[in-house]
Amino acid sequence: MSLVIDHVTKRFERFPALKGVSLEAPKGCFLALLGPSGSGKTTLLRILGGLEFADAGRIAFDDLDWLALPARERRAGFVFQQYALFRHMTVAKNIAFGLSIRPRRTRPTRAEIARRVEELLALVQLDGLGKRYPSQLSGGQRQRVALARALAIEPRLLLLDEPFGALDAKVRKDLRHWLRSLHERLGLTTVFVTHDQDEALELADLVAVLNQGRIEQIAAPAELRARPASDFVADFLGQGPAGPGIVPLRTNSRSGPTRDGWAFQAR
Amino acid sequence: MPGFGFSLGFTLFYLSAIVLVPLAALIIRPWELGWSGFWAEITQPRVLAALKLSFGASAIAAAVNSIFGLVVVWVLVRYRFPGKRIVDALVDLPFALPTAVAGIALSALYAPNGWLGAPLEQAGVKVAYTPYGVMVALIFIGLPFVVRTLQPVLSDLSRDAEEAAATLGATRMQTFRRVILPSLAPTLLTGTAMAFARAVGEYGSVIFIAGNLPMVSEITPLLIIIKLQEYDYAGAAAIGVVMLGVSFFFLFALNGLQAWIGSRR
Amino acid sequence: MKPLIRPRSATDDHPLTKIVLSAVAVVFIALFLVMPLATVFSEALAKGWEAARDALIAPDALDAIRLTLIVAAIAVPLNMVFGLAASWCVAKFDFKGKNLLVTLIDIPFSVSPVVSGLVYVLIFGLQGWLGQDLRDHGIKIIFALPGIVLATMFVTFPFVARELIPLMTDQGRDEEEAAVSLGASGWSTFRRVTLPNVKWALLYGVLLCNARAMGEFGAVSVVSGHIRGLTDTMPLHVEVLYNDYQYVGAFAVASLLAMLALVTLGLKSLLEWRFAGEIAATHKH
Numbered sequence: 001m002s003l004v005i006d007h008v009t010k011r012f013e014r015f016p017a018l019k020g021v022s023l024e025a026p027k028g029c030f031l032a033l034l035g036p037s038g039s040g041k042t043t044l045l046r047i048l049g050g051l052e053f054a055d056a057g058r059i060a061f062d063d064l065d066w067l068a069l070p071a072r073e074r075r076a077g078f079v080f081q082q083y084a085l086f087r088h089m090t091v092a093k094n095i096a097f098g099l100s101i102r103p104r105r106t107r108p109t110r111a112e113i114a115r116r117v118e119e120l121l122a123l124v125q126l127d128g129l130g131k132r133y134p135s136q137l138s139g140g141q142r143q144r145v146a147l148a149r150a151l152a153i154e155p156r157l158l159l160l161d162e163p164f165g166a167l168d169a170k171v172r173k174d175l176r177h178w179l180r181s182l183h184e185r186l187g188l189t190t191v192f193v194t195h196d197q198d199e200a201l202e203l204a205d206l207v208a209v210l211n212q213g214r215i216e217q218i219a220a221p222a223e224l225r226a227r228p229a230s231d232f233v234a235d236f237l238g239q240g241p242a243g244p245g246i247v248p249l250r251t252n253s254r255s256g257p258t259r260d261g262w263a264f265q266a267r
Numbered sequence: 268m269p270g271f272g273f274s275l276g277f278t279l280f281y282l283s284a285i286v287l288v289p290l291a292a293l294i295i296r297p298w299e300l301g302w303s304g305f306w307a308e309i310t311q312p313r314v315l316a317a318l319k320l321s322f323g324a325s326a327i328a329a330a331v332n333s334i335f336g337l338v339v340v341w342v343l344v345r346y347r348f349p350g351k352r353i354v355d356a357l358v359d360l361p362f363a364l365p366t367a368v369a370g371i372a373l374s375a376l377y378a379p380n381g382w383l384g385a386p387l388e389q390a391g392v393k394v395a396y397t398p399y400g401v402m403v404a405l406i407f408i409g410l411p412f413v414v415r416t417l418q419p420v421l422s423d424l425s426r427d428a429e430e431a432a433a434t435l436g437a438t439r440m441q442t443f444r445r446v447i448l449p450s451l452a453p454t455l456l457t458g459t460a461m462a463f464a465r466a467v468g469e470y471g472s473v474i475f476i477a478g479n480l481p482m483v484s485e486i487t488p489l490l491i492i493i494k495l496q497e498y499d500y501a502g503a504a505a506i507g508v509v510m511l512g513v514s515f516f517f518l519f520a521l522n523g524l525q526a527w528i529g530s531r532r
Numbered sequence: 533m534k535p536l537i538r539p540r541s542a543t544d545d546h547p548l549t550k551i552v553l554s555a556v557a558v559v560f561i562a563l564f565l566v567m568p569l570a571t572v573f574s575e576a577l578a579k580g581w582e583a584a585r586d587a588l589i590a591p592d593a594l595d596a597i598r599l600t601l602i603v604a605a606i607a608v609p610l611n612m613v614f615g616l617a618a619s620w621c622v623a624k625f626d627f628k629g630k631n632l633l634v635t636l637i638d639i640p641f642s643v644s645p646v647v648s649g650l651v652y653v654l655i656f657g658l659q660g661w662l663g664q665d666l667r668d669h670g671i672k673i674i675f676a677l678p679g680i681v682l683a684t685m686f687v688t689f690p691f692v693a694r695e696l697i698p699l700m701t702d703q704g705r706d707e708e709e710a711a712v713s714l715g716a717s718g719w720s721t722f723r724r725v726t727l728p729n730v731k732w733a734l735l736y737g738v739l740l741c742n743a744r745a746m747g748e749f750g751a752v753s754v755v756s757g758h759i760r761g762l763t764d765t766m767p768l769h770v771e772v773l774y775n776d777y778q779y780v781g782a783f784a785v786a787s788l789l790a791m792l793a794l795v796t797l798g799l800k801s802l803l804e805w806r807f808a809g810e811i812a813a814t815h816k817h
Contacts, residue, residue: 049430049434050433050434050542051430051433051434051541051542051543052541053541070433070542071430071433071434071542072433072434072435072436072437072438072542073436074434075436076434077434077435078430078431078434080427080430080431082425082427084425084427084428084430084431085428085431086428086431086432086445086446086449087428087450088449088450089449097432097435097437097445098435098436098437101435101436101437101438101441101445102436146431149431149435150434150435152435153435153436268624268625268705268708268709268712268718268721269712269717269718269721270620270621270624270718270722271621271624271625271627273617274617274618274620274621275621275625275627277613277614277617278614278617278618278621278633279633281610281614281617282614282618282633282636282637285682285685285686285689286636286639286640286686286689287636288655289651289652289654289655289686290639290643290651292651292654292655292660292661293647293650293651293654296654335556335557335560338553338556338557338560339557339560339561341553341557342553342554342557342558343557345545346550346553346554348554352801354557354558354561355801356797356798356800356801357561357565357566357797358561358565359797359800360565360569360793360797361565362740363743363747363793363794363796363797363800364568364569364747364789364790364793365746365747365748365749365766365767365770365786365789365793366645366747366749366750366767367747367749367767367768367770367771367786367789368572368747368767368770368786368789368790368793369568370749371572371770371771371774371782371783371786372568372569372571372572372575372786373568373571375571375575375779375783376567376568376571381571382567382571383563383567403564406564407564407565407568410564410565426543429542429543430542430543433542433543434542439545439546439549464642467644468642468643468644468645468646468647469644469645469750470644470645470646470749470750470753471645471749471750471753471767475771475774488644488645488646488647488750489646491646491647491650491754492646492753492754495650495653495657495754498658498659500653500654500657500659500660503650503653504650504654507646507647507650507651510643510644510646510647511643511647514639514642514643514644514647515642517642518635518638518639518642522635
C-alpha cells in the first residue's frame, strides 16, 4: 500500500472539515475524492499537498511521514481549480519554474530545462505556444499548462483540484480521456477532487465518496454502482450529472453551515 | 435627466476660474523674457543647484519609501498584531498633518539638541540644516503614497500563485522574488512615482529643517518665493513653469501607468 | 496519538522573517511618524501648560485662528458645491472630453503648493496682469483675505470631486431616472435620491478638504504677505513664531493643528470602517 491516510481530522474556526478520514490506495492508482461542496474533499487534497495542516492523524506515502514534510519538499504536483498560473511569465517560464528554482547543484542546465519544457509542451499538446502569456490562452489550454507545470518537477504524487471545474462540457469530456491516458502513460499516482459522479466513475480506479467530513464508502466504480454502502451514496450516484449549483446537502446537517460558508472555509 | 447644462456649465466655469486661467497666466508669463531670457533664468547656477537638490533628494526619498513602504504594507496586510488599526491609521498622518507643523517638528527632532539630532550628532552625522534634512522631510511626506497605493493590491493578491510556487518547490524567498514582487512591481512603481512627484514640489515640511543655504540646501520652491520677494515675477514664473512641466509629465505618466496596469489584468 | 510535527503553512512567512519585518516597520513608523508628532506636543508643553495656553490666547494667535476658520468657511463650501456639480455631470451623463475633464480636476493635486500661490500673484499681484487696475480701484487681493481664500481653494479643489466621482459612477443613474419618471424635478431628485446615496462619501471628502484648507502653508505663504494679525493663518503664524525663536508659542499653535489632524484621521478611519460600502471603493480596507 502506497498512500495511507490514517484518521486525519481538520477543524476550521467554526466547522469540522474532516472528522477522522482513513483510506488506503495502491501506488499508480487513480483515486477520485467525490462529494458535494463542503464534504471536505478539497481540504483533504490540500492537506496532501501541504497547503493545509491536519489537526490530528497520519499520512504515509512511499513510506515517508508525509505530514512532516513542508509543501516544497513533498514533490506533489498540485493543479489548482483556477489554474494559478504566474500571469507575468510566459507559458514556457511557467512550466520551467519548478526546475529553474532548484539550488544550483541539482538544477538542470538552461538547455536541459528548455528541452524538458518542449517535451512537456508536446505532452500536453501545446507545441509552439511557449512564448504566449497565460492571458492569451483559452481555459482548457491554461489547464494543460498548469498540468505541464506540475509534471515538470517529476511529481511523486499528482493532485488535481476540480481540474475541469471551470471548463465547458465539451472540453471537459475531451480532457477527461486525455488525462486518463496520460496517467497510465506516466505511471503516476493521482488523486483528484470532483463533485461530478460521472467524471469520478469514468476516470478513477478507486472512488472515495465523502460527506460532511467523513468517508461514506471507498470502492472501485463497479462495486460502488452495484453496492452503495449508504443512502447517501445511492442518492449521490443516482442522480444525473450534478452541476456545482445543484448539489444536495442533507437537510439534517447538524452544524448547518451554508454551502458557501463551507466552500469559503475550505478554500 | 435634468441638470446637465447647469452642472457642466458650473463645473467648467469654476475649473477655469480657479485652475485653468491662473495656470495659463503662469505659462505665459516668463516668455516676456524671450526664449533666451527664459533659458538664462533657469540655468543660473543657483537655480540649477536647487533643481539638482530637489530632484536628487526626492529620488532618494522615493527610493527609501519604496523599500520601507513595501515592508510596512506587507506587515499591515499579512501579519496580525495588536495595535494594527492604529498603525494603519497613522500611515495617513503626513496627509493630514499641516506641512508647517511637520516641518518645525522634524526640525526640532533633528536639531543638534533634539531627540534624534543629539545622538546623531554624537555619531558625527548632521541632519538638520543639510541636504540630509531635506531627505528626511521628503521621506516623511512620501510614505503614505507608497503604502496606500500598494495596500489594496496586496490585499487582493490571490494566494493561489504563492501556493503553486510552494508545491513546485520554491522557498518563501524565491516565491517573493519571482512570483509576488513581479505582480506588485507596477503598483510599487506607481506609488513611488507619486511620492517622488509630491516631494519635488514640497515646501512646508522642508524649509524649516533644510537650513536653506544657497547652492547647498535650498529647494526649488523656496527659490520661487525668493524671486517673488525680489519682485522678479518673470524669473519666479520661469522656475514655476519648469516645475509645472514636471508635474504635468508625472500626471500623464501616472495616468498612462494606471491604464497599462489596468490592461494587464 | 502521537503529536504531529507541524510545518509552516505554505504561504506563511518564517517566524523570524515576521519578527524582523514587523520590527523594521514599527521602528520606521516610530522614527518617521510617531516621533515628529510627539515632538509637537512635547515642545508645546516644554515650559508648562500655562505657557502653552498663554501662547494660544495671545491676540495674534486668536487672529490667526479666526482667519483660518474664515478661510475654511469660504473655501470648503465652495469646493463642496463644485464637487457635487462636477460629479453629477461626470457620473450621470455621457459627453465628449469627460476623461480630460476628470484629469483636469486632478491637476491641483500634482502642482507644487508654491506654484499654486504663484499663479495668483502673477494675475493679481502688483506687477500681475490685473495688478495696476486693481490698485487703481483700491481692491486688494494679494496680501489680503481674497488671495488667501483663492490659494486655499486651488489646493483643496479636487478633494470632494475625487471622492464623489467614482462612487456616483458606480451607482449609475437608475435611481435618478426612476425618480424623474415619477415626476420629480431635477432639484428634488438630487436632494432626495442622489444626496442621501452619497452623504458619507461627501462627508469624507469635506473632512479631508477642510483639514487641508486649515493646514495649507506653501500656497498661502506666497499670497499672504505675512501681516501679523491680518493675513497670518495658523500655519503661517506657526512659521512667524518659530522664526522668532518663540518655540513654545509656535508648537502650541502647531499642536492645535496636530490635534485637528488627529481628529481628522480618527473620523476618517471611522468612516472607512463604519460606512465602507458607502464611500468610494478605493478607501475600503
